[in-house]
Amino acid sequence: MASSTSGKGSQSTAGTAKGRTGRTTAPAKKAAPARKPPAKKAAAAKRAPAKKAAAKPAPSPTGGVVRLVRAVWLGCAHAVGAVFRGIGQGAKNLDPAHRKDGIALLLLALALIVAAGTWSNLSGPVGDLVTMLVTGAFGRLDLLVPILLGVMAVRFIRHPEQTDANGRIGIGLSALVIGVLGLVHIACGAPGRDEGTTAMQNAGGLVGWGASKPLIFTMGAPLAVPMLVLLTIFGLLVVTATPVNAIPQRLRRLGIRLGIIAPNEYDEGYGETEGGAADRRDRHDAEQWRARTGPSAGSGDPADAAEEEALARRRRPRRSSARPAMDREMDAVDVAAAAAAALDGVVYGGLPPSPLVADLTHGITVGREGAETTAPVPTARGERTAAPAAPATAPAPPAVPETPAEQPHATTAAASGTLSVPDLTKAPPQTQALPPRAEQLQLRGDITYALPSLDLLEKGGPGKTRSAANDAVVASLRNVFTEFKVDADVTGFTRGPTVTRYEVTLGAAVKVERITALTKNIAYAVASPDVRIISPIPGKSAVGIEIPNTDREMVNLGDVLRLADAAEDDHPMLVALGKDVEGGYVMANLAKMPHVLVAGATGSGKSSCINCLITSVMVRATPDDVRMVLVDPKRVELTAYEGIPHLITPIITNPKRAAEALQWVVREMDLRYDDLAAFGYRHIDDFNQAIRDGKIKLPPGSERELSPYPYLLVIVDELADLMMVAPRDVEDSIVRITQLARAAGIHLVLATQRPSVDVVTGLIKANVPSRLAFATSSLADSRVILDQPGAEKLIGKGDGLFLPMGANKPVRLQGAFVTEDEIAGIVQHCKDQMAPVFRDDVTVGQKQKKEIDEDIGDDLDLLCQAAELVVTTQFGSTSMLQRKLRVGFAKAGRLMDLMESRGIVGPSEGSKARDVLLKADELDDQLAVIRGEAHP
Incomplete structure (x- = not known):
């Protein structure tokens, strides 16, 4: 029974294990049939090409002709595009001066065509087109359009460097034309488009109708007229660059030019900040006034003659020292610097650099010694008197020499397709002589002292604003940013005499630390170990990278x-x-x-x-x-x-x-x-x-000066x-x-x-x-x-x-x-x-202060301590000095002898303590004598 039971138990256990094994390995048995579907898909994939090959259409004989025509057409298009790209590349490398001349000549050609169409009724399709466009747009004022185009062309030819005023003039002319045409249209009855083209052309044209119609519709003609008058005045002020508060000054200047008003040197604002051009205008205005008023005007009153002479002689404009040099209106030197920047192509429009004006400010100074001016001369700091007038034959300042020199790197940068980076370096500042206080000053003792002339100091050449090395560094920085995938770009640079600071603007969500982490890589790229990163530049949302210049300059x-x-x-x-x-x-x-x-x-x-x-x-x-x-x-x-x-x-x-x-x-x-x-x-x-x-008044009896x-x-x-x-x-x-x-x-x-x-x-x-x-x-x-x-x-x-x-x-x-x-x-x-006047107490005053006896030597401090100890205790013992001052027997005995020689203690009496001869209230005086601060 036992064996049977154990056998059943074994069978039961085996069955249980078998069941467990069957449940565990069941998924593995089902894995084999799972491979069959890919086989079916593979077979289907093999049969697929046969069906596709059967469905392929037969080649058509016209398909080859179509492809041939398409290839010929694309080839012609590519050839024409290559030609135009070559022309465009050549135009890109064209000097900016030639581009501006081309614009001026184009405006002049348009002026001739419009004049022929409007003034002489040019026949033909061109004349009809011009008449339709110009007369239809400007109405009765179409005769003035060619004059306006001609004036603009002449301005481009005479002043090609003044590109900064183009925007202002364009806005002013637009406002002026719109206002005038609107007034003309209202004066002619304000005809509408429903009255026909002829009525519109006999009034203000399409522009006049567009300017007056909305105003008449919204506020009526009584209010539309003053609005258009104000717009016309605004356009006139913008074109002439005249603020409202400067209108009286400009009218007075116009009156002086027309001979209606006598020129006066002390007129507020007249001739200020105009430089050499103002001097020439002053002399011209004075000559015109004398010519109109006759010879009696210059010879009747000496004061008037002196005033006219001072007007013609004036050189420097009056400026306030509280304003920085870069915020003032430009004089002759500043205009020359601006012209240099314009020709260099780095300020206006971000163009690549072209001819560079070198040595602009060389020689533009006014000598101090031997040249007198009418500015006030201070006899002492804070006091000013008038200086004598300079003769009328005083030499004028030398003209500004312009020596343009070609820069080969400009063509290279343009040809390589590198984006131009604006140069933010400050323009060369204005030079000027020292004020007249530096001429002669009266010193104490009837001594006349003249300050050294600035001619004793050498003049340096104009600083560089851009060089090929700067363009190479910009390209290297951009390559570093591209290689390390940093969303940043070089947006400008300012060049100094030793280093150039390149301004880097970061993209959105770019950390500044990504730039600072590239310091060594930037130094490797520009081949310079002395790279300094400023993050950020004070006052700007940009990171500065300072890199030394390979062509350093000296600052005189x-x-x-x-x-x-x-x-x-x-x-x-x-x-x-x-x-x-x-x-x-x-x-x-x-x-x-x-x-x-x-x-x-x-x-x-x-x-x-x-x-x-x-x-x-x-x-x-x-x-x-x-x-x-x-x-x-x-x-x-x-x-x-x-x-x-x-x-x-x-x-x-x-x-x-x-x-x-x-x-x-x-x-x-x-x-x-x-x-x-x-x-x-x-x-x-x-x-x-x-x-x-x-x-300041001294008290009575004082002998001090x-x-x-x-x-x-x-x-x-x-x-x-x-x-x-x-x-x-x-x-x-x-x-x-x-x-x-x-x-x-x-x-x-x-x-x-x-x-x-x-x-x-x-x-x-x-x-x-x-x-x-x-x-x-x-x-x-x-x-x-x-x-x-x-x-x-x-x-x-x-x-x-x-x-x-x-x-x-x-x-x-x-x-x-x-x-x-x-x-x-x-x-x-x-x-x-003059000869120098020295003070005797600067270095010798302290030496005369102390008179220490030679026998004291280096024991001054110990002697003072010993004297204070003996007098305060009234006990003159050598052994006490040894214990209290921690010195040896020989040093203590020497101190006791020094005190005996100065009457502090008495003579030695064998093993007894010495008598103290000095009282406590006399100690301070005796110490002062020992230190040399008082005489015995």
């Missing part, structure tokens, strides 16, 4: 000082720094900085910057305006300025004396603040002006050498000067080639807000100067970053350069004017 100091902005600002502390990436010159007022830190490695341009600062002050300021303290620990950097009258002390080369000079500056600052506080003024400029105006304080400029060429010799004294003096000296007219320029944290300490950085960094050797040095990276990527030789006070981002610039010959010429001129 004379070019910066000849600017109109420099001439209009007569502040003596205005200095030239250089030229920025956008092509604009950079100047700074040291009185507003008010202190600056200049740093850079060897060969970075730091010394050239210091030379430019000193030379700028010498050219613009007299010794009564600015006095200087020059510290040159290297002994060779500033020796060229030895003996100039601006120095208040000889050039300091000893670091110890330099520390004493800084302490003298602190004392001078305190004295100036005492005067400001005593007389109730907050700034040295207000105090000086009050002295000149005679508002008040005179204006000059600005005091302290220049330290190498701060590291001073910090190595006397770090505590130098740092304390610099910190005190930079904290307080601004209102006292004292300004500090610190230069170093080792901008480490032990040289430029935190206290010095915190009080020197303006920084000028040239190329540094490491990122750490850049962070010390600018508190941010960037200076380590500069390329040297004047390439710098200027961070003025209050700015968040530095401005990249190319520092100005002045040669040794230029410095020697200006220094010699200043020496010839």
Whole structure:
């Protein structure tokens, strides 16, 4: 039973396993029939070609003829298209000047055709078409259409470069024509289209009907007429570029030209901002007035004759110094610069560059020495008097030479199909002589001082606005963006003397980090390791990529000082720094900085910057305006300025004396603040002006002679050498000067080639807000100067970053350069004017202050401590000095002997303590004698 049961159990278990196995493997058994349908499909697929082959139609004999005709037609079309594409490519490479001439000649041809059709009733289909179109459109005024076309053609021929006015003239002419035709149509009864074509042609034509009909329908004829009159006036003002507020001025000028009104030099706005053209018009108007009014007008009254002579002699327009140079109306130099940009093809319409006008502004300056003007001359800062009039035979400024030169890269760029990138570089700024205050100034002591002439500084050539290297870089940048699939494009660039900044605009949803991540790839593509990315450009929705130019340019100091902005600002502390990436010159007022830190490695341009600062002050300021303290620990950097009258002390080369000079500056600052506080003024400029105006009165019995304080400029060429010799004294003096000296007219320029944290300490950085960094050797040095990276990527030789006070981002610039010959010429001129007057207390005042006995030596501090200890305890023991001062027996015995020689303790009495001869209330006086601060 047991075996039977176990057998059944085994069978049951086997059956269960079998059932499980059957359920588990059932899908596997059904997998075989599942392969049959593909076999049927494959068989059907094999049979399909047989059916398709059976259904193929037989070839038709006419199909070959159709294909042949189609091939011949397409071949002719391709040939004709190739011919026209070749013509179009040639037209694309055509010079823009020829294109404008073609437009002018086309307008002239249309004027002739329209004149023949409207004036002489030209017969034939062309005459009928012209009559139908022109007369039907313009009605009775069809006779004026050819005149208008002819005037436009003549303008294109005479002024091909003035393309910026085409849009304005087009809008003005449209408004003028519509308004006049509307008025003519209303005056002729306002006929409608239902009255026939003849009635329309005898009125204002289709244009007049379209202009007057809606107005008459909506508001009636009484209101339609004034609306059209206003539209006509608007068109006339737009065409003549006359604002409403300038209408009286233009009418007066018209009256002067017609001889109705006498020209007056002091008429508001007459001749302003017109440059040389205004001068020629002034002389022409004056001559016409004399011719119409007879000879008596010029000889009857000397005042009238002088007024007419001054009118013909006027050269420079009056401008407000508050407006930047780029926002003013253009004078002769600006017009020449705009013409150069137009011919270069990079400003107007984004055309590829063609002929370039070189050396535009060369020679356009007005000499200062020997040439007098009618502008006011200040005898002192803030006071002006009239200068004598210049003779009528004064030479006119030289004409602007235009020497176009072909650029071969323009044709290459156009032929390659590269899209033109607009050049956003600023136009060359206007140059102008310094104001008449620079001619002759009366100094104290009956000394006449003449400032150096700007002719002593060399003139540089015009800067490049575009070159083949820029186009190659643009193509390389676009290739990088394409290869790395970045939706970005180069939309413009601004070329500076050292680097060019390319503006990159990103597509939608493109991160700026994708551009910054390609820095190394961009550097590889343009073959330059010095690539700097600005993200974004301040004030623009674009990323800037600064790449060095392969053809660098030099920035001359004379070019910066000849600017109109420099001439209009007569502040003596205005200095030239250089030229920025956008092509604009950079100047700074040291009185507003008010202190600056200049740093850079060897060969970075730091010394050239210091030379430019000193030379700028010498050219613009007299010794009564600015006095200087020059510290040159290297002994060779500033020796060229030895003996100039601006120095208040000889050039300091000893670091110890330099520390004493800084302490003298602190004392001078305190004295100036005492005067400001005593007389109730907050700034040295207000105090000086009050002295000149005679508002400050000294108390009775005072023998002091008040005179204006000059600005005091302290220049330290190498701060590291001073910090190595006397770090505590130098740092304390610099910190005190930079904290307080601004209102006292004292300004500090610190230069170093080792901008480490032990040289430029935190206290010095915190009080020197303006920084000028040239190329540094490491990122750490850049962070010390600018508190941010960037200076380590500069390329040297004047390439710098200027961070003025209050700015968040530095401005990249190319520092100005002045040669040794230029410095020697200006220094010699200043020496010839007057000899320097030195102060004796600058470096020797501190040495006379202390008179320490030689026997004390280096034990001054220990002797003072020992004397204080013995007097306060009234116990003169050598062993006590050993314990309290932690010195040896020999040193303690020597201190006791020194105190005995000065009467502090008595003589030795063996093992007993010495008697103390000095009382506690006499201790301070005795310590002052020991320190040399008082006489015994």
